[in-house]
Amino acid sequence: MKSDKENNSSRLKYLKKLIKSILGFSPQNLYLYYLAITPRFVEATFNGERISNERLEFLGDAVLDLIVAQYLFHKFPHKDEGFLTEIRSRIVNTENLCKIAKETNLIEIVEKFLPTQHKTPPNNWLGNTLESFIGAIFLDKGYDFCYKFFISLIKDKIIDIEKIISEENNYKSRLLEYCQKNKLNLEFFSEKLQNNNFKIKILINNKLISEYIAPNIKRAEKEASKIAYDKLINKKATIYVL
Amino acid sequence: MKSDKENNSSRLKYLKKLIKSILGFSPQNLYLYYLAITPRFVEATFNGERISNERLEFLGDAVLDLIVAQYLFHKFPHKDEGFLTEIRSRIVNTENLCKIAKETNLIEIVEKFLPTQHKTPPNNWLGNTLESFIGAIFLDKGYDFCYKFFISLIKDKIIDIEKIISEENNYKSRLLEYCQKNKLNLEFFSEKLQNNNFKIKILINNKLISEYIAPNIKRAEKEASKIAYDKLINKKATIYVL
Numbered sequence: 147m148k149s150d151k152e153n154n155s156s157r158l159k160y161l162k163k164l165i166k167s168i169l170g171f172s173p174q175n176l177y178l179y180y181l182a183i184t185p186r187f188v189e190a191t192f193n194g195e196r197i198s199n200e201r202l203e204f205l206g207d208a209v210l211d212l213i214v215a216q217y218l219f220h221k222f223p224h225k226d227e228g229f230l231t232e233i234r235s236r237i238v239n240t241e242n243l244c245k246i247a248k249e250t251n252l253i254e255i256v257e258k259f260l261p262t263q264h265k266t267p268p269n270n271w272l273g274n275t276l277e278s279f280i281g282a283i284f285l286d287k288g289y290d291f292c293y294k295f296f297i298s299l300i301k302d303k304i305i306d307i308e309k310i311i312s313e314e315n316n317y318k319s320r321l322l323e324y325c326q327k328n329k330l331n332l333e334f335f336s337e338k339l340q341n342n343n344f345k346i347k348i349l350i351n352n353k354l355i356s357e358y359i360a361p362n363i364k365r366a367e368k369e370a371s372k373i374a375y376d377k378l379i380n381k382k383a384t385i386y387v388l
Numbered sequence: 389m390k391s392d393k394e395n396n397s398s399r400l401k402y403l404k405k406l407i408k409s410i411l412g413f414s415p416q417n418l419y420l421y422y423l424a425i426t427p428r429f430v431e432a433t434f435n436g437e438r439i440s441n442e443r444l445e446f447l448g449d450a451v452l453d454l455i456v457a458q459y460l461f462h463k464f465p466h467k468d469e470g471f472l473t474e475i476r477s478r479i480v481n482t483e484n485l486c487k488i489a490k491e492t493n494l495i496e497i498v499e500k501f502l503p504t505q506h507k508t509p510p511n512n513w514l515g516n517t518l519e520s521f522i523g524a525i526f527l528d529k530g531y532d533f534c535y536k537f538f539i540s541l542i543k544d545k546i547i548d549i550e551k552i553i554s555e556e557n558n559y560k561s562r563l564l565e566y567c568q569k570n571k572l573n574l575e576f577f578s579e580k581l582q583n584n585n586f587k588i589k590i591l592i593n594n595k596l597i598s599e600y601i602a603p604n605i606k607r608a609e610k611e612a613s614k615i616a617y618d619k620l621i622n623k624k625a626t627i628y629v630l
Binding site: 200201203204205207208209211212215216219225226227230231284288289290353354359 | 442443445446447450451453454457458461467468469472473526530531532583596601
């Protein structure tokens with residue numbers, strides 16, 4: 147029977163081969179990539195130590211934010227920072243990250259290393275794993291390499307940036323659509339405050355999911371819808387909707 | 389009388405000299421730095437075009453987030469991402485950024501270029517200008533140079549990271565202290581909800597500044613205090629407290 151060390155060594159070799167053939171580059175520090183594809187919901191160890199990709203995800207999240215900021219900064223020399231912030235948040239949301247992880251076949255690599263028995267993965271695990279993987283590339287290959295790697299994905303139209311920009315920015319409609327599709331009961335409550343502002347509360351399945359105060363109802367509805375929609379999409383509000 | 393172009397050219401030369409003597413490095417793309425030290429509250433033009441550092445601030449904000457993420461990732465190999473996120477947010481808050489801008493004498497450079505007549509600067513302008521400046525260094529010199537530049541500030545103890553980590557994380561006390569110091573009227577309201585959760589509302593000078601729902605009062609108070617405190621510190625809630 148192989149020792150743990152031999153097992154690890156052969157797993158790393160196999161991972162190197164997969165990265166080279168599927169993603170097209172040669173990783174150096176293989177352990178980083180192994181860590182990156184180890185989500186928290188599997189109980190994995192390496193040389194006897196419990197490992198998970200959470201710390202790399204923290205790092206990769208910041209790497210992605212900068213890569214996309216830099217890309218948009220150059221692509222739109224005449225747009226203000228409000229536009230840049232909005233478009234970035236639409237690009238790096240979990241939904242898109244999951245899509246990239248699938249379309250680049252990163253998922254193939256990750257799934258080959260998942261143990262057959264594991265807990266049910268949370269909805270956003272694949273997007274988080276992509277973030278961790280970007281964190282690993284950043285540490286292994288440096289920022290510039292990482293920038294080129296991620297931007298090539300946008301250029302390959304895995305993320306269609308023109309489409310993202312042209313998408314209607316109507317969060318109320320998107321929220322209604324999402325709730326309809328997922329059979330969630332959505333309610334809006336409005337309240338006129340003493341200072342003439344309006345407060346909108348959004349309840350989903352009888353739980354308060356967002357609220358916003360603005361000088362007019364439309365603005366308050368839009369902002370409250372945006373918060374609610376982002377929570378649902380990024381699954382940050384699972385506790386509320388279950 | 390000098391033409392606009394001659395004026396710009398001599399301003400850029402002067403700026404180059406200042407950066408070299410005060411910050412100790414040689415900038416290449418001088419226009420970037422000139423843009424970085426042009427806050428939005430001055431009505432500045434360059435070659436006839438209206439300019440401001442807002443876009444560079446957007447970029448620099450992401451650069452700083454990554455630099456500090458990378459630094460903490462290496463400095464604390466055994467801490468989880470919750471710790472890393474918390475410490476980063478304490479390091480890159482506006483208060484600290486203003487402090488760095490002052491202690492590195494970046495403020496001297498900026499003030500030399502401010503027109504004598506300008507609108508009153510918002511409280512956080514100096515921190516924002518530092519972010520823009522970091523954005524300029526990033527574009528001009530690349531990520532690695534920028535990382536070394538900013539980390540040297542931490543190592544020079546302009547930011548005392550050990551102190552930041554050891555600081556008591558009691559947001560309610562900090563909030564009380566801040567409000568006392570700034571003569572703001574602070575009120576907490578608690579409400580028990582039907583689902584046995586507790587809702588805490590924080591009002592400052594009779595305006596709602598934050599609220600939070602949690603399964604117990606202590607948690608709700610802590611989180612609502614944190615939101616309120618961050619808003620005050622980052623001056624995001626100026627509209628509420630004026």
